Structure formats: C-alpha cells, structure tokens
Amino acid sequence: MSQNPAKLMIGLPKGSLEDATLGLFARAGFPVAKSSRSYRPSFDDPALDGRFIRAQEVARYVEHGFFDCGLTGQDWVKENAADVHEVCELVYSRATAQKSRWVLCVPEDSPVRSPKDLQGKRIATELVETTRRWLAGHGVTAEVEFSWGATEVKVPELADAIVDITETGSSIKANKLRIVDTLMETTTVLVANRKAWADPAKRAKVEQIALMLRGALDAQHMVGLKFNLPKASLDKVASALPALRNPTVSPLSDPAWVAVETLVDNRLSREIIPTLKANGAEGIFEYSINKLVR
Secondary structure, rough: OOOOOOOOEEEEEOOOOOOHHHHHHOOOOOOEOOOOOOOOEOOOOOOEEEEEEHHHHHHHHHHOOOOEEEEHHHHHOOOOOOOOOOEEEEEEOOOOOEEEEEEEEEEEEOOOOOOHHHHHEEEEEOOHHHHHHHHHOOOOOOOEEOOOOOOOHOOOOOEEEEEEOOOOOOOHOOEEEEEEEEEEEEEEEEOOOOOHHHHHHHHHHHHHHHHHHHHHHOOOOEEEEEEEEEEHHHHHHHOOOOOOOOEEEEEOOOOEEEEEEEEEEOHHHHHHHHHHHHHEEEEEEEEOOOOOOO
C-alpha cells in the first residue's frame, strides 16, 4: 500500500504512452515533472504521488494496492486478469486519438485464412494469455510464445503468425503482413484499486482527475468561434452552425447586429468560416480551448 496514506498514489505508464500521457495531464491542469533517470514523477498537486512503470504492470499493482489508481491499456487489464475498477476510458495513444487493435497477422502469401488454420502452428506475441484464451474460444490448439519486441520480423522464419497491436496498420503493410482477424480493440483506461474506490476521499480525488482528463481529451479537436453577424442572417447561420446545444447569441449596441459564439470541430472551421463571411459575418476569430466538460 501507499507509504503515505494522505496522498493518492497513481501509476503512470512508462514507455510508448509516456509522452502522450504527460501531455494529457498538462492539458488537464496536472503538470508532471520528471528527470530523465527518475521513475518518480513530481506533481504540483500536494495530494498526488506516484511512479512511472510499464503499462503492462500498472493494473497488477493497482489491484494489489501499491497504486490507488493508474493509467494502462484495457488489453493489459485483460491480460493480467486484474480485479480493478475501470473509472473511465481515455481514448488516446502514442500516435493517434483512436482505439488500437490487437490483430492476428501472417505473411501476405501464407495459406492461413482463418483461426482454424492455426491448429498446431506457432504464434509470437506480447499478449500471451489473451491470445491463448482467444484460440481456445475458436477450438484451436497452437503454441503461443512470448515476444520481447520486433514481433513483425518473426514471421515466417521464427513463427507462423503473430498477434500484434496496431493503430493505423502502416507497420503491418510495411512488413508485408496480412491481417487474418482482430482479437480485441483497446484504449487507455483509468483504473482504481477497489479498496481505494470505496474510500470517499480517494474516490473524490480519482473522479476529479477523471473529469479533468476527459475534459482535456474532449477539447483537443474543438475550437471556439466568435463573430458579429447581421441579425437578419441569424436564422440561416444558426441552423447550419454546430454547437453543443445552441450558439450563444448576444445583442450589440446596434440592434441590427448580434454577437455569436459557439464551439466547433477545428477540422470543420475551414468550411464554416468562409460560410460565415459569405453571410455577412465580421470580426470572426477562432480560439483554442484546453478543456471541454460536457
């Protein structure tokens, strides 16, 4: 258990998720400082303490109570069969803002077309136990061996197939592999120790962190738009303008004009701003937001 019960102990993922996690915490209002050789993060919130540890191990240490909560992948929670409380999903990863997939891959010219074709074959993966359970569900007996990395290069010489994680599929194509099936989708999750979750003070702190992390994620593709608009154009513009509910409309000193403010997906603003201009909008400006709490 935590050596200092007054602090919430949080496990942060070391490795591929580390930079993305630190960026998310900073946007959420919990900046984390660390030295290059330290596994102990420094929080500006005196209620927090923690450690950097491999994502593969976070759920196990949360279950055992060394951490009160932690960030890891749903895949590693399942792989470790960890008995933890899942507080929320946080859909981000090292490269994209989408879920990743664990996929069964073979060389492009392999005769394997379905899980049944793997009977008696050898499969290399980091996700050993999950792969074994998945094969058993298909009635297949195969040799599953742990891969320490560079899994894509192990077929066909060292293994008949691999189970590996992918975000975009680019690495699979680059290594001339073919996806046979998907074992599971996965994303980052915030998990809590069940005893800590039952503690009102610790649960409140975990829920605060979850709220702010989700707010930072929800804001990452959103921008605010504010502009002045002839009142006569308001109905036409408002009906086509995306917003969480309705745009905010405020009167100006000139009764023929109104000020309008809304939130939009930043990937749509390039289409929306010219439309606003064409409908007589003036003083259009776009601004970034750090958090969006729905």
